[in-house]
Amino acid sequence: MSHTDEMNLQRQLKQLMKETKPPLINALSRMLPRYDIDDVLQETYLIWYQKQQEGPIQHSKAFVFRVARNLAISRLRNTKVQVAYQQDCALHDMYIDTSMSSTLAKNQNQQLLTNAISSLPSLCKQVFILRKLHGKSHQEISHIFGISIKTIENHITKGMHHCRQHITRHSTTKQKANNEL
Protein backbone atom coordinates (compact mmCIF):
# COMPACT_ATOMS: atom_id res chain seq x y z
CA MET A 1 0.00 0.00 0.00
CA SER A 2 1.40 3.38 -0.99
CA HIS A 3 1.78 6.27 1.36
CA THR A 4 -1.01 8.28 -0.26
CA ASP A 5 -3.39 5.33 -0.01
CA GLU A 6 -2.74 5.09 3.66
CA MET A 7 -3.21 8.82 4.16
CA ASN A 8 -6.48 8.57 2.31
CA LEU A 9 -7.64 5.68 4.48
CA GLN A 10 -6.71 7.57 7.63
CA ARG A 11 -8.76 10.52 6.48
CA GLN A 12 -11.76 8.30 5.73
CA LEU A 13 -11.50 6.71 9.15
CA LYS A 14 -11.41 10.10 10.81
CA GLN A 15 -14.51 11.19 8.94
CA LEU A 16 -16.31 7.93 9.71
CA MET A 17 -15.48 8.20 13.40
CA LYS A 18 -16.71 11.75 13.49
CA GLU A 19 -20.06 10.64 12.07
CA THR A 20 -20.56 7.39 13.91
CA LYS A 21 -18.85 7.60 17.26
CA PRO A 22 -21.30 9.84 19.16
CA PRO A 23 -24.44 7.91 18.18
CA LEU A 24 -22.68 4.59 18.79
CA ILE A 25 -21.56 5.59 22.28
CA ASN A 26 -25.09 6.71 23.00
CA ALA A 27 -26.61 3.45 21.76
CA LEU A 28 -24.02 1.16 23.30
CA SER A 29 -24.34 2.80 26.70
CA ARG A 30 -27.69 1.04 27.03
CA MET A 31 -25.95 -2.31 26.82
CA LEU A 32 -22.43 -2.00 28.19
CA PRO A 33 -20.41 -0.21 30.87
CA ARG A 34 -18.22 2.66 29.69
CA TYR A 35 -14.91 0.76 29.65
CA ASP A 36 -16.45 -1.99 27.51
CA ILE A 37 -17.77 0.61 25.08
CA ASP A 38 -14.28 1.96 24.45
CA ASP A 39 -13.03 -1.56 23.74
CA VAL A 40 -15.90 -2.32 21.40
CA LEU A 41 -15.41 0.93 19.48
CA GLN A 42 -11.68 0.38 19.06
CA GLU A 43 -12.22 -3.12 17.81
CA THR A 44 -15.00 -1.96 15.49
CA TYR A 45 -12.89 0.69 13.76
CA LEU A 46 -9.97 -1.71 13.55
CA ILE A 47 -12.14 -4.25 11.74
CA TRP A 48 -13.42 -1.53 9.41
CA TYR A 49 -9.83 -0.45 8.68
CA GLN A 50 -8.68 -3.96 7.89
CA LYS A 51 -11.66 -4.65 5.64
CA GLN A 52 -11.27 -1.33 3.89
CA GLN A 53 -7.64 -2.18 3.10
CA GLU A 54 -8.81 -5.33 1.33
CA GLY A 55 -11.31 -3.39 -0.78
CA PRO A 56 -13.80 -0.53 -0.41
CA ILE A 57 -16.77 -1.19 1.86
CA GLN A 58 -20.08 -0.18 0.26
CA HIS A 59 -21.91 1.18 3.27
CA SER A 60 -19.31 2.04 5.86
CA LYS A 61 -21.74 3.53 8.34
CA ALA A 62 -24.06 0.54 8.32
CA PHE A 63 -21.07 -1.79 8.43
CA VAL A 64 -19.63 -0.10 11.51
CA PHE A 65 -23.01 -0.09 13.26
CA ARG A 66 -23.49 -3.80 12.66
CA VAL A 67 -19.98 -4.79 13.74
CA ALA A 68 -20.31 -2.78 16.96
CA ARG A 69 -23.64 -4.42 17.77
CA ASN A 70 -22.28 -7.92 17.21
CA LEU A 71 -19.24 -7.23 19.34
CA ALA A 72 -21.40 -5.78 22.09
CA ILE A 73 -23.75 -8.77 22.09
CA SER A 74 -20.96 -11.32 22.15
CA ARG A 75 -19.30 -9.39 24.95
CA LEU A 76 -22.54 -9.37 26.92
CA ARG A 77 -22.99 -13.05 26.35
CA ASN A 78 -19.45 -13.87 27.40
CA THR A 79 -19.32 -11.85 30.58
CA LYS A 80 -22.86 -12.14 31.85
CA VAL A 81 -24.12 -15.46 30.66
CA GLN A 82 -21.10 -17.66 30.44
CA VAL A 83 -20.81 -18.50 34.12
CA ALA A 84 -24.46 -19.33 34.62
CA TYR A 85 -24.60 -21.17 31.33
CA GLN A 86 -21.57 -23.28 32.07
CA GLN A 87 -22.95 -24.34 35.42
CA ASP A 88 -26.18 -25.25 33.72
CA CYS A 89 -24.55 -27.21 30.95
CA ALA A 90 -21.94 -29.05 32.98
CA LEU A 91 -24.50 -31.64 34.01
CA HIS A 92 -26.16 -31.87 30.58
CA ASP A 93 -22.95 -32.31 28.67
CA MET A 94 -22.10 -35.42 30.58
CA TYR A 95 -25.03 -37.19 28.97
CA ILE A 96 -25.90 -35.34 25.78
CA ASP A 97 -23.42 -34.80 23.00
CA THR A 98 -23.32 -31.36 21.41
CA SER A 99 -25.06 -32.14 18.11
CA MET A 100 -28.02 -33.54 19.97
CA SER A 101 -28.24 -30.65 22.39
CA SER A 102 -28.12 -28.14 19.55
CA THR A 103 -30.98 -29.96 17.80
CA LEU A 104 -32.83 -29.84 21.08
CA ALA A 105 -32.24 -26.10 21.41
CA LYS A 106 -33.35 -25.57 17.83
CA ASN A 107 -36.59 -27.44 18.45
CA GLN A 108 -37.19 -25.52 21.64
CA ASN A 109 -36.68 -22.22 19.87
CA GLN A 110 -38.98 -23.26 17.03
CA GLN A 111 -41.57 -24.27 19.59
CA LEU A 112 -41.19 -20.94 21.33
CA LEU A 113 -41.86 -19.04 18.13
CA THR A 114 -44.73 -21.36 17.22
CA ASN A 115 -46.30 -20.77 20.62
CA ALA A 116 -45.87 -17.04 20.20
CA ILE A 117 -47.78 -17.08 16.92
CA SER A 118 -50.42 -19.50 18.21
CA SER A 119 -51.22 -17.12 21.05
CA LEU A 120 -51.93 -14.16 18.75
CA PRO A 121 -55.51 -12.82 18.56
CA SER A 122 -57.53 -14.64 15.89
CA LEU A 123 -57.53 -12.27 12.92
CA CYS A 124 -53.97 -11.17 13.58
CA LYS A 125 -52.87 -14.80 13.59
CA GLN A 126 -54.69 -15.57 10.34
CA VAL A 127 -53.04 -12.59 8.62
CA PHE A 128 -49.67 -13.71 9.92
CA ILE A 129 -50.09 -17.29 8.76
CA LEU A 130 -51.49 -16.41 5.36
CA ARG A 131 -48.60 -14.05 4.78
CA LYS A 132 -45.72 -16.09 6.15
CA LEU A 133 -46.75 -19.71 5.65
CA HIS A 134 -49.00 -19.51 2.63
CA GLY A 135 -47.04 -16.72 0.99
CA LYS A 136 -50.09 -14.59 0.19
CA SER A 137 -49.51 -10.96 -0.75
CA HIS A 138 -50.98 -8.08 1.25
CA GLN A 139 -53.34 -7.48 -1.66
CA GLU A 140 -54.62 -11.07 -1.60
CA ILE A 141 -55.08 -11.04 2.16
CA SER A 142 -56.91 -7.75 1.85
CA HIS A 143 -59.39 -9.43 -0.55
CA ILE A 144 -59.82 -12.56 1.58
CA PHE A 145 -60.69 -10.71 4.78
CA GLY A 146 -62.13 -7.57 3.28
CA ILE A 147 -59.74 -5.38 5.26
CA SER A 148 -57.50 -2.54 4.10
CA ILE A 149 -53.77 -2.80 3.38
CA LYS A 150 -53.17 -0.41 6.26
CA THR A 151 -55.03 -2.76 8.63
CA ILE A 152 -52.89 -5.68 7.42
CA GLU A 153 -49.75 -3.69 8.15
CA ASN A 154 -51.10 -2.97 11.62
CA HIS A 155 -51.83 -6.65 12.23
CA ILE A 156 -48.31 -7.58 11.17
CA THR A 157 -46.81 -4.88 13.39
CA LYS A 158 -48.92 -6.06 16.29
CA GLY A 159 -48.06 -9.71 15.64
CA MET A 160 -44.32 -9.10 15.46
CA HIS A 161 -44.40 -7.03 18.61
CA HIS A 162 -46.24 -9.81 20.41
CA CYS A 163 -43.81 -12.49 19.14
CA ARG A 164 -40.81 -10.51 20.26
CA GLN A 165 -42.24 -9.96 23.71
CA HIS A 166 -43.22 -13.60 24.02
CA ILE A 167 -39.70 -14.69 23.13
CA THR A 168 -38.07 -12.19 25.47
CA ARG A 169 -40.28 -13.35 28.31
CA HIS A 170 -39.67 -17.05 27.76
CA SER A 171 -36.09 -17.18 26.62
CA THR A 172 -34.08 -18.51 29.54
CA THR A 173 -30.73 -17.19 28.41
CA LYS A 174 -32.12 -13.71 28.25
CA GLN A 175 -33.58 -13.90 31.71
CA LYS A 176 -30.21 -14.80 33.11
CA ALA A 177 -28.55 -11.96 31.27
CA ASN A 178 -31.15 -9.52 32.52
CA ASN A 179 -30.85 -10.68 36.10
CA GLU A 180 -27.16 -10.16 36.16
CA LEU A 181 -27.11 -6.79 34.48
Add this chain to the structure above:
Amino acid sequence: MNFDEWVCYGIPEHISHDATMWLAKLDGDSLSVDEKIDFYTWLADDPQHQWAFEELSELWAKTALLDNLQNEYKPLQLVNAIAPELISTLEEFAPPPYQSYLPFLSLCLVTIGLLASYL
Protein backbone atom coordinates in the same frame (compact mmCIF):
# COMPACT_ATOMS: atom_id res chain seq x y z
CA MET B 1 -32.12 -20.64 15.84
CA ASN B 2 -30.60 -18.23 18.26
CA PHE B 3 -33.12 -15.67 19.41
CA ASP B 4 -30.72 -13.59 21.46
CA GLU B 5 -29.72 -11.66 18.39
CA TRP B 6 -33.20 -11.00 17.06
CA VAL B 7 -35.14 -9.55 19.93
CA CYS B 8 -33.70 -6.02 19.95
CA TYR B 9 -31.88 -6.52 23.19
CA GLY B 10 -31.23 -3.21 24.95
CA ILE B 11 -33.13 -1.20 22.34
CA PRO B 12 -35.94 1.12 23.55
CA GLU B 13 -39.48 -0.07 22.93
CA HIS B 14 -40.52 2.83 20.71
CA ILE B 15 -37.62 2.16 18.35
CA SER B 16 -38.40 -1.51 17.92
CA HIS B 17 -42.03 -0.53 17.38
CA ASP B 18 -41.05 1.86 14.58
CA ALA B 19 -38.81 -0.82 13.10
CA THR B 20 -41.69 -3.31 13.01
CA MET B 21 -43.90 -0.70 11.37
CA TRP B 22 -41.35 -0.18 8.61
CA LEU B 23 -40.96 -3.91 8.24
CA ALA B 24 -44.69 -4.38 7.72
CA LYS B 25 -44.78 -1.53 5.20
CA LEU B 26 -41.83 -2.89 3.24
CA ASP B 27 -43.31 -6.36 3.32
CA GLY B 28 -46.33 -5.00 1.48
CA ASP B 29 -44.02 -3.64 -1.18
CA SER B 30 -46.11 -0.54 -1.82
CA LEU B 31 -43.86 2.22 -0.56
CA SER B 32 -43.94 5.55 -2.35
CA VAL B 33 -40.68 7.31 -3.26
CA ASP B 34 -41.16 9.73 -0.36
CA GLU B 35 -41.72 6.87 2.06
CA LYS B 36 -38.59 5.13 0.80
CA ILE B 37 -36.56 8.26 1.43
CA ASP B 38 -38.13 8.50 4.89
CA PHE B 39 -37.20 4.90 5.56
CA TYR B 40 -33.55 5.26 4.59
CA THR B 41 -33.27 8.49 6.53
CA TRP B 42 -34.73 6.81 9.59
CA LEU B 43 -32.42 3.81 9.17
CA ALA B 44 -29.23 5.88 9.05
CA ASP B 45 -30.36 8.20 11.82
CA ASP B 46 -29.33 6.08 14.78
CA PRO B 47 -27.46 2.77 15.10
CA GLN B 48 -30.34 1.47 17.20
CA HIS B 49 -32.72 1.98 14.27
CA GLN B 50 -30.52 -0.17 12.08
CA TRP B 51 -30.09 -2.80 14.77
CA ALA B 52 -33.79 -3.05 15.49
CA PHE B 53 -34.68 -3.26 11.83
CA GLU B 54 -32.08 -5.89 10.96
CA GLU B 55 -32.87 -8.06 13.93
CA LEU B 56 -36.61 -7.96 13.44
CA SER B 57 -36.16 -8.72 9.74
CA GLU B 58 -34.33 -11.83 10.80
CA LEU B 59 -37.14 -12.83 13.14
CA TRP B 60 -39.71 -12.09 10.46
CA ALA B 61 -37.83 -14.28 7.99
CA LYS B 62 -37.53 -17.16 10.42
CA THR B 63 -41.27 -17.36 11.02
CA ALA B 64 -41.62 -18.73 7.49
CA LEU B 65 -39.69 -21.82 8.55
CA LEU B 66 -42.20 -22.97 11.13
CA ASP B 67 -43.37 -26.17 9.46
CA ASN B 68 -45.28 -27.29 12.55
CA LEU B 69 -47.52 -24.24 12.22
CA GLN B 70 -48.05 -24.98 8.57
CA ASN B 71 -49.58 -28.34 9.51
CA GLU B 72 -51.73 -26.74 12.13
CA TYR B 73 -53.42 -24.42 9.66
CA LYS B 74 -54.41 -26.06 6.42
CA PRO B 75 -56.18 -23.72 4.01
CA LEU B 76 -59.49 -25.54 4.53
CA GLN B 77 -59.37 -25.05 8.30
CA LEU B 78 -58.46 -21.50 7.65
CA VAL B 79 -61.69 -20.87 5.76
CA ASN B 80 -63.65 -22.40 8.64
CA ALA B 81 -61.77 -20.34 11.11
CA ILE B 82 -62.43 -17.04 9.39
CA ALA B 83 -66.02 -17.75 8.43
CA PRO B 84 -67.67 -16.49 11.65
CA GLU B 85 -65.76 -13.24 11.44
CA LEU B 86 -66.63 -12.79 7.80
CA ILE B 87 -70.29 -13.43 8.50
CA SER B 88 -70.39 -10.95 11.34
CA THR B 89 -68.78 -8.26 9.20
CA LEU B 90 -71.19 -8.99 6.35
CA GLU B 91 -74.14 -8.68 8.71
CA GLU B 92 -72.96 -5.27 9.76
CA PHE B 93 -73.19 -4.07 6.20
CA ALA B 94 -76.41 -5.91 5.29
CA PRO B 95 -79.52 -3.67 4.95
CA PRO B 96 -82.07 -3.93 7.78
CA PRO B 97 -84.82 -6.49 6.96
CA TYR B 98 -87.69 -4.01 6.44
CA GLN B 99 -85.86 -2.49 3.48
CA SER B 100 -86.83 -5.35 1.18
CA TYR B 101 -90.56 -4.48 1.69
CA LEU B 102 -90.14 -0.83 0.76
CA PRO B 103 -90.76 -1.11 -3.02
CA PHE B 104 -93.90 -3.17 -2.38
CA LEU B 105 -95.08 -0.71 0.25
CA SER B 106 -94.59 2.29 -2.02
CA LEU B 107 -96.51 0.56 -4.81
CA CYS B 108 -99.43 -0.03 -2.44
CA LEU B 109 -99.44 3.61 -1.37
CA VAL B 110 -99.45 4.81 -4.98
CA THR B 111 -102.34 2.48 -5.80
CA ILE B 112 -104.31 3.69 -2.80
CA GLY B 113 -103.59 7.28 -3.81
CA LEU B 114 -104.79 6.67 -7.36
CA LEU B 115 -107.93 4.93 -6.14
CA ALA B 116 -108.62 7.77 -3.71
CA SER B 117 -108.35 10.37 -6.50
CA TYR B 118 -110.90 8.43 -8.66
CA LEU B 119 -113.41 8.15 -5.84
